[in-house]
Amino acid sequence: MMKETIIIDEMMQKLMSNQLTPGEKLPSENELAEKYDVPRMTVRKALTKLEERGYVYTKKGKGRYVQDKSGQIQLHLTGKESFTDKMLASGYDLRTENVFCQKEPKSSRMYKRLHADVNTAVYKISRVRYIDGAPIAIHHSFLSESVFPKIGVDGPNLTSLFAYYRDKGYQDFTSTQALLSVVFPTLEEQQQLACNNMTPLIMVESDCVDQVSDKVLEYTKIVYRSDKFKYDITMK
Structure with a gap:
């Protein structure tokens, strides 16, 4: 050794x-x-x-x-733009696949994160992001029926949640907390991201809050393939 x-x-x-x-x-x-x-x-x-x-x-x-690292995607981890907006603005060929939409158990800590009533449902929506046909990230979003009454119906078809929020009348977003950590992929994530179990992933957890009403719209966990990105943490 x-x-x-x-x-x-x-x-x-x-x-x-x-x-x-x-x-x-x-x-x-x-x-x-x-x-x-x-x-x-x-x-x-x-x-x-x-x-x-x-x-x-x-x-x-x-x-x-x-390996040539020059092709890594530069990603700004802060700011108010959605991942979709950031990638399209940078000229990348982005495709999003909705792979999961299901209710969270009542014991889920996401009820607390979303300030959701336990008598309503919280849904987890997962999407795999592809750049030039290669999987590079998984977005797990948690939303409450108390804010989006039709999320159980709409959820399986959503690819851009910021577009969904704007369609529902929410225009200006902020975040009260963002956490970054390094994790290793589960077997399912290895399959979805076409990587092995030793590929480090960058996980970013944050909330999305409507600036006008102060409602928590979602809580998000995003895992990025660390070898596919350069992370810009400059404050804007």
Whole structure:
């Protein structure tokens, strides 16, 4: 394990200092095994971990190459625009697929988050976001029937919730809290985002509040593939 960690650390240093450039072919497993005086299996495990983290990729029958990070999507994590508006304004080919709409159990903490009466229903709506046909994020939105009486009917067909809010008369939005954390994907998320269990995800949790009425319109959990984005946290 110690030798494996040394290989990973040295390769990472070369990647971060641009001693290894995008598209460059890495030395073979045999060459690295000889260099570090370790079994070939140790090298393979180290390279596999670098590949799982998105730093290298394999060309079948040709070897491993340095991944190009220049194509990462710049995403501003703050601000009042919806994800859809941000992506379309930046010229990306965005597609959204609604994959889930179901009532939350009465014990769900989302009732408290939404200030919802337990006699009404809270719905969870999940959407997978695609850029250029590749899945890059999952948006989980929680809404209450007390604010949107027809959400149980409308929910399965929604792709842009900000557009839905505007259609219902809400125009100006704010957030009272936003939390960011790093998580690893569940099996379902691995399938939806076409990633492995070692791909870190950035999770952003926040509420959406109507500035006029001060109503909490939704609580959102968004998971982004960390290897697909550059995150802009500049305050605007």
